Amino acid sequence: MISLFPLDRQVLAFGHVHTLIAWCGFFGAWLLVAGPVYQAALELHEQDVERDQLAAAMQDAGPVPRVSPWWWLLPPVRYWRQRKVNRAYRKAFMAALSAEQIDVLVTFINKATAWLFVGLGGLLIATKETYELAEHHEWPTAVFWVLVVVMVVLCLLNTAARMHRTKDVVARPA
Helix, strand or coil, X not given: XXXXXXXXXXXXXXXXXXXXXXXXXXXXXXXXXXXXXXXXXXXXXXXXXXXXXXXHHHHHHCCCCCCCHHHHHCHHHHHHHHHHHHHHHHHHHHHCCCHHHHHHHHHHHHHHHHHHHHHHHHHHHHHHHHHHHHHHCCCCHHHHHHXXXXXXXXXXXXXXXXXXXXXXXXXXXX
């Protein structure tokens, strides 16, 4: 008898499907890290932030005052003093910016924060899926951690390579 679906029953055995699903979850979750990291790099690169004007405003605000390390003997007081210093510096820095510059800076910070949340969410899911894969194959914990580090590096290298390639293509003389 001729079968319409000539798949070996062994291929569809539960163990093989479970392995396939574990690998799909692993790769899919890491794509949820690589994609947002790349998209964040694209969007933040497109943002029109005048870095030289921000640097000038930072110089106008002066150096960040330091809180004495002795305050670490009283950590809550140290924390409170550092927040007070940071608030005063931020106020001086913002006073040195125009309304348009503040708008651009706040928009940039908000986009960066949103993409950080998305990327971290993907990283948490990817870490869980990597653990599930390592557990499925009964790999040692060290293999799990190496896989997580390698995949994070690959996601970052992917973004760096794509951004560099885009810059080269755009900068190519006509």
